[in-house]
Amino acid sequence: RVIQERVIKLIHANNPFQVFKKRNIEYNGAFGEYIGTQPLEGLPEVFSCRLPxxxxxxxxxxxxxxxxxxxxQNSDILAELSERxxxxxxVQATRDIxxxxxxxxxxxxxxxxSWIKKTSSAMLED
Structure with missing residues (x-):
């Protein structure tokens, strides 16, 4: 749990994108809910959307x-092990993503x- 929280904190701290700032995304089981407060074209000023x-x-x-x-027993070794x-x-997560x-x-x-093939077949039949 500590390692997971540390990784999430690093993402929040080192990411220039507003979408990943703290409190913008809440994770709930099968989806992440993005709460937008920045005005975007075609969307209300405050909106939310679910990201699978x-x-x-x-x-x-x-x-x-x-x-x-x-x-x-040794905090230096613990820090090194945590980093590893x-x-x-x-590495594993990046590969899977x-x-x-x-x-x-x-x-x-x-x-x-498939759509192109189906459309072209229909055009050739006509």
Missing amino acids: IIVDNVYPSIQNKQVMKRAL LIDDMK RKKVMELILDKAVAVI
Whole structure:
């Protein structure tokens, strides 16, 4: 839990995009709810929309029992271990997000190609 909160705090702190600032997105199970307070063209000044969560995974990290015991006894080792765990999670999560984005793009492309094929077939029949 501490590591998850730290990752979320890092996202809020180091992100230039207003959409990821604290209190703009609340996560509820299968979706994230975005509350917009910035005026955007075609939307009211205050609005909310639901964003589906595209990756919902737990990223376990296997650590040696002795390393864990030493980390609990020494704050320097604990800090190093925490950094390593966060880095491991970032790598795994980034890989999964890239894979999911590619799936979404390919699904959209397949749908467009199917539509073009269907439309062209209908035009040729006429």
